Amino acid sequence: xxxxxxxxxxxxxxxxxxxxxxxxxxxxxxxxxxxxxxxxxxxxxxxxxxxxxxxxxxxxxxxxxxxxxxxxxxxxxxxxxxxxxxxxxxxxxxxxxxxxxxxxxxxxxxxx
Amino acid sequence: xxxxxxxxxxxxxxxxxxxxxxxxxxxxxxxxxxxxxxxxxxxxxxxxxxxxxxxxxxxxxxxxxxxxxxxxxxxxxxxxxxxxxxxxxxxxxxxxxxxxxxxxxxxxxxx
Numbered sequence: 402x403x404x405x406x407x408x409x410x411x412x413x414x415x416x417x418x419x420x421x422x423x424x425x426x427x428x429x430x431x432x433x434x435x436x437x438x439x440x441x442x443x444x445x446x447x448x449x450x451x452x453x454x455x456x457x458x459x460x461x462x463x464x465x466x467x468x469x470x471x472x473x474x475x476x477x478x479x480x481x482x483x484x485x486x487x488x489x490x491x492x493x494x495x496x497x498x499x500x501x502x503x504x505x506x507x508x509x510x511x512x513x
Numbered sequence: 514x515x516x517x518x519x520x521x522x523x524x525x526x527x528x529x530x531x532x533x534x535x536x537x538x539x540x541x542x543x544x545x546x547x548x549x550x551x552x553x554x555x556x557x558x559x560x561x562x563x564x565x566x567x568x569x570x571x572x573x574x575x576x577x578x579x580x581x582x583x584x585x586x587x588x589x590x591x592x593x594x595x596x597x598x599x600x601x602x603x604x605x606x607x608x609x610x611x612x613x614x615x616x617x618x619x620x621x622x623x624x
Contacts, residue, residue: 405555434611436614441521441616441617442616442617443517443601443614443615443616443617444556444601444614445614446611446612446613449611459611491555491556493555493556500544500546500558500561501558501561502556502558502612504555504556504557505555506553506554506555507553507554507555
């Protein structure tokens with residue numbers, strides 16, 4: 402099992418560019434999450450998907466869109482990147498009836 | 514909304530015990546967690562406790578929960594340099610839903 406994988410690991414964008422962060426899990430988990438982590442801060446939930454076919458806004462959804470492509474994959478899209486979106490982005494997954502969220506290694510995004 | 518607070522830094526000597534504290538506001542929190550983040554990596558679940566428990570012990574880790582004061586602590590016995598990391602407290606009130614994380618406590622272990 403690879404667990405939760407994220408691509409790319411690093412990305413630099415110019416203001417106004419768009420990109421999609423990819424996340425996949427091979428643990429057959431129902432729920433998937435996207436977080437951002439800023440220096441000195443905890444994780445803030447951007448969007449989550451409790452099950453295939455559903456998505457919900459988290460604490461900081463503005464400027465982002467998500468797609469739960471299938472049970473394995475949950476992508477995060479920045480349509481028009483802004484410097485305030487410079488952050489480390491973590492994807493996580495979890496199965497119903499269990500307590501642990503499994504995290505990917507993160508994508509370090511810089512917007513100039 | 515829910516809020517989880519932690520002190521930002523803790524420094525201890527190798528072999529000492531470390532105690533990391535956390536407070537939360539949501540009285541309906543059902544699950545409380547401690548995650549560890551090593552440099553450049555994602556978070557890894559260390560341990561969790563249900564809100565109907567007062568204490569949970571797992572090898573060198575002891576979690577204490579004071580539900581009345583909404584206070585959670587993580588004690589690491591015989592702290593080692595490999596324990597240096599950021600520790601996050603988190604809570605959730607549903608099994609399938611989202612968690613709220615604290616800002617993390619950076620633990621530095623000095624030899």
